[in-house]
Amino acid sequence: MGRLKRAIWAGVDLLLPPRCAACGTIVDAQGSFCAPCFAALPFITAPMCVSCGLPFETPQPEGAQCAACLASPPRFTARAALAYDGPAREVVLRLKHGDRPHLAGDMAAHLRRAAGELPGDALIVPVPLHRWRLWKRGYNQAAELAKALAAATDRPLLVDALVRRRATASSQGLNPSQRRRNLAGAIAVRTAARPLIAGRCIVLVDDVLTTGATADACARALLRAKADAVRLLTLARVVRPGSAGHIAS
Ligand SMILES: [Zn+2]
Numbered sequence: 001m002g003r004l005k006r007a008i009w010a011g012v013d014l015l016l017p018p019r020c021a022a023c024g025t026i027v028d029a030q031g032s033f034c035a036p037c038f039a040a041l042p043f044i045t046a047p048m049c050v051s052c053g054l055p056f057e058t059p060q061p062e063g064a065q066c067a068a069c070l071a072s073p074p075r076f077t078a079r080a081a082l083a084y085d086g087p088a089r090e091v092v093l094r095l096k097h098g099d100r101p102h103l104a105g106d107m108a109a110h111l112r113r114a115a116g117e118l119p120g121d122a123l124i125v126p127v128p129l130h131r132w133r134l135w136k137r138g139y140n141q142a143a144e145l146a147k148a149l150a151a152a153t154d155r156p157l158l159v160d161a162l163v164r165r166r167a168t169a170s171s172q173g174l175n176p177s178q179r180r181r182n183l184a185g186a187i188a189v190r191t192a193a194r195p196l197i198a199g200r201c202i203v204l205v206d207d208v209l210t211t212g213a214t215a216d217a218c219a220r221a222l223l224r225a226k227a228d229a230v231r232l233l234t235l236a237r238v239v240r241p242g243s244a245g246h247i248a249s
């Protein structure tokens with residue numbers, strides 16, 4: 001959809017009744033879910049792995065790590081608001097492919113809850129989209145979520161800190177080492193952003209955590225630019241047992 005058409009639709013949206021963020025049913029207020037979707041939202045809550053945020057099925061001592069993180073500690077920590085399932089999956093798909101960037105703002109409270117206490121020097125940075133995809137879609141859904149988080153937490157946002165130097169093929173169906181090769185050198189910190197990254201806690205924002213390969217490539221670039229630490233925050237993450245969901249790819 002072109003920018004003009006999108007602007008017109010954004011105007012029409014204001015005139016039409018608000019709709020459920022997941023299924024599109026008419027609801028009372030903008031940015032909310034219908035009752036059945038809200039009841040089915042798979043919120044991620046404690047106990048969870050202290051490193052990757054994978055929810056545990058049974059109580060665990062504070063600071064416990066999942067087996068995968070114990071075996072190979074990831075270079076960044078991760079948290080997600082929702083499991084990538086049911087209505088949460090619908091929101092992610094509508095945000096990415098449904099031409100509804102405003103859904104990101106609707107998710108601000110969920111992102112803030114999942115982010116927890118952010119350090120005072122936190123800097124919010126979205127996972128970048130290649131400029132061809134950005135041109136085709138008209139917006140980067142990760143950047144829209146990052147903007148929503150920055151507004152909700154009153155922390156600064158550096159929307160173009162990272163750049164995708166080439167369009168990468170989908171990493172679906174690749175094994176971890178193939179994924180790493182697929183992404184090697186594809187993501188970099190912009191030269192102008194380096195002084196702002198050094199010594200800071202970077203909150204890296206994306207819509208969904210699946211294999212973790214993209215987030216890992218971003219974290220590597222940020223840490224090479226002397227970021228103090230990288231925390232990944234996603235709206236949703238894959239948690240089904242047996243599916244790719246571990247972040248130390
Ligand atoms: Zn609904």
Ligand SMILES: [Zn+2]
Nearest residue numbers: 049052066069
């Ligand atoms: Zn873990």
